[in-house]
Amino acid sequence: MKTAITEMFAIEHPIIQGGMHYVGFAELAGAVSNAGGLGIITGLTQRTPELLAKEIARCHDLTDKPFGVNLTFLPTFSAPPYPEYIAAIKEGGIKIVETAGRSPEQYMPALKAAGIKVIHKCTSVRHSLKAEKIGCDAVSVDGFECGGHPGEDDMPNMILLPRAAEELKIPFVASGGMADARSLVAVLAMGAAGMNMGTRFIATKEAPVHDNVKNALVAASELDTRLVMRALKNTERVLKNAGVERLLEIEREKGSKLQIADIHDEVAGVYPKVMIDGEMDAGAWSCGMVVGLIHDIPTVKELIDRIMVDAEQLIRDRLMGLLGAESKASLKVA
Numbered sequence: 064m065k066t067a068i069t070e071m072f073a074i075e076h077p078i079i080q081g082g083m084h085y086v087g088f089a090e091l092a093g094a095v096s097n098a099g100g101l102g103i104i105t106g107l108t109q110r111t112p113e114l115l116a117k118e119i120a121r122c123h124d125l126t127d128k129p130f131g132v133n134l135t136f137l138p139t140f141s142a143p144p145y146p147e148y149i150a151a152i153k154e155g156g157i158k159i160v161e162t163a164g165r166s167p168e169q170y171m172p173a174l175k176a177a178g179i180k181v182i183h184k185c186t187s188v189r190h191s192l193k194a195e196k197i198g199c200d201a202v203s204v205d206g207f208e209c210g211g212h213p214g215e216d217d218m219p220n221m222i223l224l225p226r227a228a229e230e231l232k233i234p235f236v237a238s239g240g241m242a243d244a245r246s247l248v249a250v251l252a253m254g255a256a257g258m259n260m261g262t263r264f265i266a267t268k269e270a271p272v273h274d275n276v277k278n279a280l281v282a283a284s285e286l287d288t289r290l291v292m293r294a295l296k297n298t299e300r301v302l303k304n305a306g307v308e309r310l311l312e313i314e315r316e317k318g319s320k321l322q323i324a325d326i327h328d329e330v331a332g333v334y335p336k337v338m339i340d341g342e343m344d345a346g347a348w349s350c351g352m353v354v355g356l357i358h359d360i361p362t363v364k365e366l367i368d369r370i371m372v373d374a375e376q377l378i379r380d381r382l383m384g385l386l387g388a389e390s391k392a393s394l395k396v397a
């Protein structure tokens with residue numbers, strides 16, 4: 064399948080694996096790229112730019128296909144050394160960067176000078192238009208369903224994607240709630256040029272995380288995510304667990320007076336405990352509502368092949384099948 068996104072990133076299928084803290088290592092990014100999608104290494108999971116350079120080199124050993132790096136611009140006072148991370152990305156020969164969090168405006172000149180294509184992930188039409196204005200090549204439009212940070216507008220993809228299509232000139236992919244061929248065909252119909260998946264890719268054989276995480280995703284339903292940190296305007300969608308229940312209890316007690324320090328134990332340092340040690344009650348970690356559509360743990364290639372085969376069948380059999388004989392004849396597919 065050819066779309067503006069497969070052309071822009073020189074990939075076979077319009078499927079991107081979004082950056083994921085403590086999940087987006089070389090093993091997963093390499094597997095996604097080898098399967099014809101776009102794998103993405105999560106930059107800030109590597110604690111230093113030197114470690115990121117090593118992770119990029121490891122991924123080059125695993126695949127000859129294009130892969131990208133995610134750079135998340137955090138709302139923090141002690142910002143990571145972004146220019147050094149960008150230097151590691153450039154020296155690693157990376158040509159695609161997924162930015163997220165705050166606007167990448169400040170870093171666009173450096174990224175563009177390095178010949179890097181930038182896809183910015185954002186949760187609103189206004190932020191997408193800003194990304195277009197500052198020279199991003201594409202956007203990843205992230206609906207309210209998404210795992211991670213859905214923003215504060217609470218706009219689901221059924222509305223957000225067609226609105227993005229109405230306003231944007233640059234191509235966009237749909238992010239949040241994407242799991243299978245039905246997701247892909249639906250978002251193509253709404254104007255997207257592909258889809259970005261996070262949570263679905265965690266439940267794959269190659270995702271380098273503890274089996275407890277994968278099994279928890281298969282066991283969970285679409286009712287099992289919670290929104291945390293709303294009072295801090297840093298909303299995150301996470302999988303419910305005992306740590307998250309504690310966190311929500313503190314949030315209820317403190318109300319609008321909540322400070323990040325109040326929930327430190329439930330949000331800080333949680334990822335390695337969950338993803339490496341498999342401590343499923345450790346606290347808040349991102350997970351999308353799409354968890355309700357995850358029923359197995361295939362290889363990345365099985366997952367991507369299945370999506371593409373089923374998508375073609377959906378278009379040919381289900382959608383074309385809905386057309387009358389005259390329309391079919393005019394399309395020469397009867």
Ligand SMILES: Cc1cc2nc3c(=O)[nH]c(=O)nc-3n(C[C@H](O)[C@H](O)[C@H](O)COP(=O)(O)O)c2cc1C
Pocket residue numbers: 080081082083084086105133134135162163164184205208209210211212238239240241259260261262263348349350351352353
């Ligand atoms: C465990 C996990 C960690 C994530 N970490 C990051 C991150 O560090 N940076 C980022 O930009 N997005 C992060 N995301 C968001 C994903 O890149 C993607 O936008 C999101 O998962 C899409 O929604 P979905 O989970 O419904 O597919 C994370 C998502 C998950 C599930």
